[in-house]
Amino acid sequence: MVRHLHDSNRKMPLEGDSQFKQLKKVYEDANEMAGKTLGVVGLGRIGIETIKIGIGLGMNVIAYDKFIPTKDIQLNFFDGQSLTFHIKSVDSLETIYKQSDFISFHVPAQDGYLVGEAEFKMMKNGAMIVNAARGGVIDEKALVKALDAG
Incomplete structure (x- = not known):
């Protein structure tokens, strides 16, 4: 909830290869x-x-x-x-x-x-x-x- 774990565990395997930098910026704001x-x-x-x-x-x-x-x-x-x-x-x-x-x-x-x-x-x-x-x-x-x- 606070650390975005549910969302990151779902999106990183699916989109991590192509959008890693964008996802990392979203999740580092936890x-x-x-x-x-x-x-x-x-x-x-x-x-x-x-x-x-x-x-x-x-x-x-x-x-x-x-x-x-x-x-x-x-x-x-x-x-x-x-x-x-x-x-x-x-x-x-x-x-x-x-x-x-x-x-x-x-x-x-x-x-x-x-x-x-x-x-x-x-x-x-x-x-x-x-x-x-x-x-x-x-x-x-x-x-x-x-x-x-x-």
């Missing part, structure tokens, strides 16, 4: 994950594993969970060492929307959308969303409108 902000909504089991991946990629991680104010996350390494990260839930979803380059949702079924037109307007340009939660978290009509708007 984003690095390190230093970007990952916003995780939901500090359950899957949200915690997502945070571990973000930390491993060198991302700045912020999280929101209205039921879990803090969580200690332990990363275990191959040589028996481990590090514990203290994750404190931010005060509001608005903070997640405004600060995150990537937002990943890991919440149970909701009444109403967590992301609608107003929330999309708060997000950074180019913010990426992963909805690993159930349907109904994101207003799909607002999503299409936001994508069309750029």
